Amino acid sequence: MVEKEKYLLLAAVTITILNFIVPYTVLKNSGAFAFWIFLTLLTLGIGYVFTSSWIKPRQGGKLK
Numbered sequence: 001m002v003e004k005e006k007y008l009l010l011a012a013v014t015i016t017i018l019n020f021i022v023p024y025t026v027l028k029n030s031g032a033f034a035f036w037i038f039l040t041l042l043t044l045g046i047g048y049v050f051t052s053s054w055i056k057p058r059q060g061g062k063l064k
Contacts, residue, residue, distance in 0.1 A: 008050050015039055015046075 019039055023032035 004050065008046070011046050015043055 019036070023035055027035055
């Protein structure tokens with residue numbers, strides 16, 4: 001596993017745990033929906049950063 005993939009896996013596990021723990025404990029009475037929106041945006045941002053290098057061709061090859 002590449003080091004970048006280890007960070008992605010760690011981020012996914014952390015976000016999944018936070019997705020269940022925080023809204024049902026700390027934000028039980030208010031703010032859970034806003035927290036889920038924040039986690040969604042964070043997940044999309046991490047996904048963008050991780051996949052942004054996929055559009056660059058390697059070793060002079062062309063994308064088809």
